[in-house]
Amino acid sequence: MSATSRFHFWRTVFWLVMAAGVVAGFQRFYYGLGASTNLSDRFPWGIWIGFDLLCGVGLAAGGFTLAATVHLFNIKAYEPVVRPAILTAFLGYLLVVVALMFDLGRPYRIWHPLVMWNPRSVMFEVGWCVMLYTTVLFLEFLPVVLERFKLHTAKRLLQGIMLPIVIAGVILSTLHQSSLGSLYLIVPNRMHPLWYTPWLPVLFYLSAIGVGMAMTIFESWHSARAFKRHLEIKLVRGMTRVLVVVIAVYFALRGMDMLQRKAYTALFEPGYERWLFLLEVALMAGPMILFWFDWSRKSPRTIYLGSVAFILGFVTNRLNIGLTSFERVTGVNYFPSWQEVAITLMMIGLGFAIFRFAASHLPIFESHEEEETQARGGEPGVPVLASTPGD
Amino acid sequence: MARAILYDSTLCVGCRECEKACSEGKKLPYNEKVAAEETVSSHKLTAVRTHGERFSRKLCMHCLDPACASVCPVAALEKTAAGPVVYHPERCMGCRYCMVACVYQVPSYQWEARLPLIQKCDMCADRTAPDAVTRCSEACSFEATITGERHELVEIARKRMAEKPNDYYPKIYGIEEVGGTSVLVIAGVPFEQLGYPSSVAKAALPNYTWAALQYVPDIAVVGAVLLGGIHWITHRREEVSRVEGAAAGREVPQ
Ligand code: SF4
Numbered sequence: 001m002s003a004t005s006r007f008h009f010w011r012t013v014f015w016l017v018m019a020a021g022v023v024a025g026f027q028r029f030y031y032g033l034g035a036s037t038n039l040s041d042r043f044p045w046g047i048w049i050g051f052d053l054l055c056g057v058g059l060a061a062g063g064f065t066l067a068a069t070v071h072l073f074n075i076k077a078y079e080p081v082v083r084p085a086i087l088t089a090f091l092g093y094l095l096v097v098v099a100l101m102f103d104l105g106r107p108y109r110i111w112h113p114l115v116m117w118n119p120r121s122v123m124f125e126v127g128w129c130v131m132l133y134t135t136v137l138f139l140e141f142l143p144v145v146l147e148r149f150k151l152h153t154a155k156r157l158l159q160g161i162m163l164p165i166v167i168a169g170v171i172l173s174t175l176h177q178s179s180l181g182s183l184y185l186i187v188p189n190r191m192h193p194l195w196y197t198p199w200l201p202v203l204f205y206l207s208a209i210g211v212g213m214a215m216t217i218f219e220s221w222h223s224a225r226a227f228k229r230h231l232e233i234k235l236v237r238g239m240t241r242v243l244v245v246v247i248a249v250y251f252a253l254r255g256m257d258m259l260q261r262k263a264y265t266a267l268f269e270p271g272y273e274r275w276l277f278l279l280e281v282a283l284m285a286g287p288m289i290l291f292w293f294d295w296s297r298k299s300p301r302t303i304y305l306g307s308v309a310f311i312l313g314f315v316t317n318r319l320n321i322g323l324t325s326f327e328r329v330t331g332v333n334y335f336p337s338w339q340e341v342a343i344t345l346m347m348i349g350l351g352f353a354i355f356r357f358a359a360s361h362l363p364i365f366e367s368h369e370e371e372e373t374q375a376r377g378g379e380p381g382v383p384v385l386a387s388t389p390g391d
Numbered sequence: 392m393a394r395a396i397l398y399d400s401t402l403c404v405g406c407r408e409c410e411k412a413c414s415e416g417k418k419l420p421y422n423e424k425v426a427a428e429e430t431v432s433s434h435k436l437t438a439v440r441t442h443g444e445r446f447s448r449k450l451c452m453h454c455l456d457p458a459c460a461s462v463c464p465v466a467a468l469e470k471t472a473a474g475p476v477v478y479h480p481e482r483c484m485g486c487r488y489c490m491v492a493c494v495y496q497v498p499s500y501q502w503e504a505r506l507p508l509i510q511k512c513d514m515c516a517d518r519t520a521p522d523a524v525t526r527c528s529e530a531c532s533f534e535a536t537i538t539g540e541r542h543e544l545v546e547i548a549r550k551r552m553a554e555k556p557n558d559y560y561p562k563i564y565g566i567e568e569v570g571g572t573s574v575l576v577i578a579g580v581p582f583e584q585l586g587y588p589s590s591v592a593k594a595a596l597p598n599y600t601w602a603a604l605q606y607v608p609d610i611a612v613v614g615a616v617l618l619g620g621i622h623w624i625t626h627r628r629e630e631v632s633r634v635e636g637a638a639a640g641r642e643v644p645q
């Protein structure tokens with residue numbers, strides 16, 4: 001396929017997905033959840049929680065990992081990928097909130113946790129963190145917009161307070177990325193033993209960091225192609241090394257836990273759960289083994305494929321936890337209705353489209369160093385944090 | 392004074408009068424079709440289930456430390472001092488976490504409604520008199536469902552079991568399950584056979600969450616200090632070079 005016909009193809013797909021999503025959304029709000037989803041009293045959470053929430057928030061984890069890498073750990077080499085990561089995270093969180101509006105029975109009460117408190121509830125904590133972190137992401141992204149409209153004073157002021165904002169972002173992310181796992185701590189007797197563990201919050205956090213890296217690689221690859229830039233191969237290669245370590249720590253913890261609690265015995269029980277478990281492990285551990293070898297890190301294509309495998313493994317893991325692990329005890333074989341799928345696809349489609357739009361109208365990828373130095377006029381008072389594209 | 396219910400499966404004849412009284416009291420439709428449904432739902436808050444010759448009742452267990460109330464982000468579910476676990480519909484945003492969390496799969500949703508709410512047994516919390524009994528207890532002519540103080544009901548259950556040891560499986564369900572419930576069950580066979588999950592945790596379920604959630608303030612405070620410190624350390628070199636650079640800058644032009 002030539003580049004133009006590929007573009008037309010994807011444009012058609014996009015509009016078809018949007019049309020299906022609008023019809024599904026109408027049915028959802030007009031006829032209710034019962035008529036438009038395959039959810040039931042026995043299976044109250046479907047892909048809108050398993051995918052849109054669990055995966056959506058996880059896949060946006062690149063935002064906080066890279067903000068920490070560059071602004072706190074001061075590894076400046078990664079600056080070129082901070083902006084796209086922050087943009088992805090910002091869009092990701094906005095879309096998660098939009099998707100939640102479809103899932104909540106009374107979406108117009110989404111603000112209730114602000115005034116009706118229950119600090120014992122993980123959902124309460126996640127709600128607050130997501131709300132605050134979306135604000136943080138907005139502030140972290142704002143300099144890009146200010147730069148675009150040449151509002152240099154405003155940008156400089158904002159960057160003066162960027163350090164506490166970045167720290168708040170990393171803390172909030174740590175809290176809610178792990179708390180998404182804590183959501184499931186309350187159901188020790190309902191989840192399949194292959195997935196229930198008291199370590200869920202830590203495992204969620206580690207895998208979120210891993211997938212944040214993998215998503216950054218994925219994006220760099222695609223934007224390199226879409227915007228005809230070269231891939232930051234050195235950066236991407238460095239990231240694969242970190243990814244290897246993160247996955248290794250993740251599996252060390254998960255493996256030890258399975259051994260100690262003898263959860264592995266569930267592997268010998270009949271049922272499809274164990275195959276889905278093995279699929280998840282293969283997709284997540286595969287890239288770790290692959291990236292261990294030098295040759296694999298030399299080829300951008302292998303790096304790309306390995307990252308995609310890890311992303312798919314991450315998604316399988318979240319879907320297994322949110323959906324598969326409840327099927328045995330509830331006796332329900334949940335499969336989403338077309339409306340549920342259509343709305344999820346609409347969120348993904350919107351994510352890609354808005355990212356593309358923003359990337360071609362805002363300074364996401366190009367370096368604005370010259371402009372920056374002029375604007376700053378070499379003032380010593382400006383914090384170091386306020387360096388190049390990242391902030 | 393905390394209300395509780397004792398259900399004795401060995402005395403239950405499956406007449407379903409409790410179901411009927413419940414539905415009438417809650418203004419829910421009740422007819423043969425509904426009676427035949429052996430599961431709770433948004434239009435049926437308690438259900439009599441048939442297991443061959445035996446029967447069991449399904450209703451909210453009114454846990455002493457309920458999972459549903461602990462997970463609700465807006466505190467729409469609440470364990471009251473009077474015993475019942477009640478629902479505040481004006482708070483609920485419909486996240487359905489309570490349905491996921493309840494090990495007995497009790498909270499039901501109005502799936503067909505455009506603006507749905509949760510429905511569940513509230514142990515007739517509208518009857519506020521201290522000695523009031525629930526509608527289901529009132530309707531039962533066989534003493535299979537009775538209302539009373541939890542410790543009194545435990546005594547009654549023990550007495551019944553002591554008098555006819557051969558009729559009973561020697562255990563009261565609800566004493567230790569999920570840290571204790573306000574609905575107690577005794578029966579002639581192991582509870583698993585009557586649809587009461589027997590392998591549930593013995594500790595209150597909110598403890599499992601709290602084991603992790605309690606660290607939130609620690610992570611926030613220690614994390615912020617640590618990250619601030621890391622920033623300070625990692626940016627030291629730049630500070631040094633900036634100061635040196637500024638000093639050098641002053642000297643060069645002369
Ligand atoms: S049985 Fe379920 S709904 Fe009833 S109090 Fe316990 S957790 Fe809540």
Ligand code: SF4
Pocket residue numbers: 462463464465466467468482483484485486487488489490509
């Ligand atoms: S569905 Fe309503 S009652 Fe249940 S946890 Fe959510 S907000 Fe609370």
